Amino acid sequence: xxxxxxxxxxxxxxxxxxxxxxxxxxxxxxxxxxxxxxxxxxxxxxxxxxxxxxxxxxxxxxxxxxxxxxxxxxxxxxxxxxxxxxxxxxxxxxxxxxxxxxxxxxxxxxxxxxxxxxxxxxxxxxxxxxxxxxxxxxxxxxxxxxxxxxxxxxxxxxxxxxxxxxxxxxxxxxxxxxxxxxxxxxxxxxxxxxxxxxxxxxxxxxxxxxxxxxxxxxxxxxxxxxxxxxxxxxxxxxxxxxxxxxxxxxxxxxxxxxxxxxxxxxxxxxxxxxxxxxxxxxxxxx
Amino acid sequence: xxxxxxxxxxxxxxxxxxxxxxxxxxxxxxxxxxxxxxxxxxxxxxxxxxxxxxxxxxxxxxxxxxxxxxxxxxxxxxxxxxxxxxxxxxxxxxxxxxxxxxxxxxxxxxxxxxxxxxxxxxxxxxxxxxxxxxxxxxxxxxxxxxxxxxxxxxxxxxxxxxxxxxxxxxxxxxxxxxxxxxxxxxxxxxxxxxxxxxxxxxxxxxxxxxxxxxxxxxxxxxxxxxxxxxxxxxxxxxxxxxxxxxxxxxxxxxxxxxxxxxxxxxxxxxxxxxxxxxxxxxxxxxxxxxxxxxxxxxxxxxxxxxxxxxxxxxxxxxxxxxxxxxxxxxxxxxxxxxxxxxxxxxxxxxxxxxxxxxxxxxxxxxxxxxxxxx
Numbered sequence: 001x002x003x004x005x006x007x008x009x010x011x012x013x014x015x016x017x018x019x020x021x022x023x024x025x026x027x028x029x030x031x032x033x034x035x036x037x038x039x040x041x042x043x044x045x046x047x048x049x050x051x052x053x054x055x056x057x058x059x060x061x062x063x064x065x066x067x068x069x070x071x072x073x074x075x076x077x078x079x080x081x082x083x084x085x086x087x088x089x090x091x092x093x094x095x096x097x098x099x100x101x102x103x104x105x106x107x108x109x110x111x112x113x114x115x116x117x118x119x120x121x122x123x124x125x126x127x128x129x130x131x132x133x134x135x136x137x138x139x140x141x142x143x144x145x146x147x148x149x150x151x152x153x154x155x156x157x158x159x160x161x162x163x164x165x166x167x168x169x170x171x172x173x174x175x176x177x178x179x180x181x182x183x184x185x186x187x188x189x190x191x192x193x194x195x196x197x198x199x200x201x202x203x204x205x206x207x208x209x210x211x212x213x214x215x216x217x218x219x220x221x222x223x224x225x226x227x228x229x230x231x232x233x234x235x236x237x238x239x240x241x242x243x244x245x246x247x248x249x250x251x252x253x254x255x256x257x258x259x260x261x262x263x264x265x266x267x268x269x270x271x272x273x274x275x276x277x278x279x280x281x282x283x284x285x286x
Numbered sequence: 287x288x289x290x291x292x293x294x295x296x297x298x299x300x301x302x303x304x305x306x307x308x309x310x311x312x313x314x315x316x317x318x319x320x321x322x323x324x325x326x327x328x329x330x331x332x333x334x335x336x337x338x339x340x341x342x343x344x345x346x347x348x349x350x351x352x353x354x355x356x357x358x359x360x361x362x363x364x365x366x367x368x369x370x371x372x373x374x375x376x377x378x379x380x381x382x383x384x385x386x387x388x389x390x391x392x393x394x395x396x397x398x399x400x401x402x403x404x405x406x407x408x409x410x411x412x413x414x415x416x417x418x419x420x421x422x423x424x425x426x427x428x429x430x431x432x433x434x435x436x437x438x439x440x441x442x443x444x445x446x447x448x449x450x451x452x453x454x455x456x457x458x459x460x461x462x463x464x465x466x467x468x469x470x471x472x473x474x475x476x477x478x479x480x481x482x483x484x485x486x487x488x489x490x491x492x493x494x495x496x497x498x499x500x501x502x503x504x505x506x507x508x509x510x511x512x513x514x515x516x517x518x519x520x521x522x523x524x525x526x527x528x529x530x531x532x533x534x535x536x537x538x539x540x541x542x543x544x545x546x547x548x549x550x551x552x553x554x555x556x557x558x559x560x561x562x563x564x565x566x567x568x569x570x571x572x573x574x575x576x577x578x579x580x581x582x583x584x585x586x587x588x589x590x591x592x593x594x595x596x597x598x599x600x601x602x603x604x605x606x607x608x609x610x611x612x613x614x615x616x617x618x619x620x621x622x623x624x625x626x627x628x629x630x631x632x633x634x635x636x637x638x639x640x641x642x643x644x645x646x647x648x649x650x651x652x653x654x655x656x657x658x659x660x
Contacts, residue, residue, distance in 0.1 A: 176371035179338055184385035184436065185359030194384075198375040 041254035068252040078238025086215035101166035119160035149226035169203030288439030288472030295344035322493035364433035372417040514641035568635035574611035579628030
């Protein structure tokens with residue numbers, strides 16, 4: 001016998017069909033570009049521009065996934081660069097944001113509200129608007145054409161969101177825990193390390209993931225403007241290498257895109273384990 | 287040692303004054319309960335003693351040392367919070383050991399002290415568990431354990447039992463009293479529950495709107511409340527207040543003419559100037575009976591609650607409002623059936639127009655024989 005759902009979750013057969021149709025339409029809308037990209041990566045280049053256009057590849061193969069490494073031999077380096085830059089950005093952001101969020105969540109200091117608002121305001125400018133002043137700054141500090149030229153602005157633009165996310169999370173940790181620790185003689189740093197950090201782990205994981213994804217996504221514009229050295233180029237610029245003088249190797253480009261995001265995907269799925277809810281269960285009686 | 291003195295202690299949040307100058311001396315080893323309705327400032331006062339709130343004005347001294355500007359840990363106090371405030375990611379052992387780890391004591395001593403506290407609180411089998419797996423009573427015991435290991439001279443409790451259910455609360459009340467006798471430390475306990483106050487306290491401090499209304503032993507507050515507020519606050523169901531006029535003052539006491547009709551002479555020390563002035567007569571529900579007395583009033587009960595051992599009858603009286611009577615369980619009272627309630631003059635309290643009590647001519651240290659067990 002089938003397990004019965006709660007009363008409110010029981011549906012007629014046609015309601016179930018409707019729901020799945022809805023889910024399918026939604027998912028298709030979101031995933032269609034990826035599906036098409038994947039199908040293109042399977043097609044031989046010559047068949048890409050056949051008329052009438054066929055979505056399903058005839059005699060498709062994974063050949064492009066092997067030839068892409070020959071067409072652009074440095075591609076592995078680009079993946080590493082992307083990964084490296086995003087990782088450094090994430091680590092630096094976390095190092096800065098954890099104490100800052102604790103301060104915003106727990107210490108009453110003059111202008112904390114204004115400062116938080118200012119962070120939000122900074123977020124409203126996209127990096128593109130500030131490219132020229134940033135370029136001058138980078139040049140003044142001699143950071144052009146180094147990893148730093150992509151890491152420093154990356155960190156700067158990701159900090160505000162991270163602080164907002166994490167300080168909101170920390171505010172939800174009961175204040176009595178801090179007070180109890182303070183009464184027992186703990187300092188702010190001790191409280192942060194022994195009490196707040198372990199309890200904020202799910203929040204910190206969320207911040208780490210969003211920061212990592214943000215860093216991955218925003219590299220393009222900084223790399224394009226502040227870096228001209230091939231060996232430091234991240235993945236989004238690296239993909240340009242498939243744009244030849246005569247033609248674009250579309251199938252390899254698509255294959256490279258999928259290979260390029262694979263490490264990030266794996267990392268994110270691994271981090272997801274730490275997104276456990278209910279870690280504060282039993283702390284205080286609400 | 288755990289002797290605490292507050293003198294002229296005030297607290298202002300911005301311009302708003304919430305504590306209006308508290309003077310209080312607490313002896314070493316005493317169990318003092320702060321009681322009052324919500325918003326009376328009892329928790330704020332405790333947090334000021336603890337060091338979680340700044341003392342705006344006045345002085346707080348512990349064992350003769352001014353502690354206004356000392357952090358909590360230097361004051362020799364430990365606090366137990368209403369919400370337990372346990373660290374959910376640490377085991378019971380680590381929770382109790384937390385203050386000792388902060389102090390950086392050697393591992394062996396930490397272990398020994400935690401084990402001793404666990405033995406006192408019967409938590410030995412729970413030391414490796416997380417607080418999330420414990421029941422409410424056990425969690426509260428862990429919180430108390432965390433306070434004990436510091437070996438403070440003064441314990442502060444902020445409504446520690448209000449999150450427990452009624453049966454567990456009664457049990458923990460007894461445990462806390464036993465703990466007090468065992469540790470012989472000073473304990474300051476905040477609650478809004480007068481049963482906790484009456485049962486546990488050596489002395490009760492009744493707070494009202496940021497000021498001390500009265501300080502005294504539980505029975506002292508019951509028999510000789512200083513004012514209308516304390517009279518109404520201590521005792522359950524609360525005292526009945528009947529308005530009237532003082533018609534004469536003599537050596538036997540003050541004679542009162544009640545709005546409900548009838549005249550009674552209450553044995554109090556009253557000044558002559560009271561004659562002709564409005565006065566409030568207070569009579570506790572447990573002192574009303576159907577057995578006859580110095581004065582009777584006719585009522586028609588609207589609601590009758592039968593509790594088994596007792597029966598509580600409520601009636602509306604014109605010019606007074608609702609009055610209640612605590613009668614024996616077998617009392618024949620019934621709703622909508624007229625009844626006569628009587629009381630003795632010796633059981634009455636009198637309050638002048640300002641709400642201050644006139645001193646009763648009774649010995650508050652002795653249980654009052656008449657009608658006390660009605």
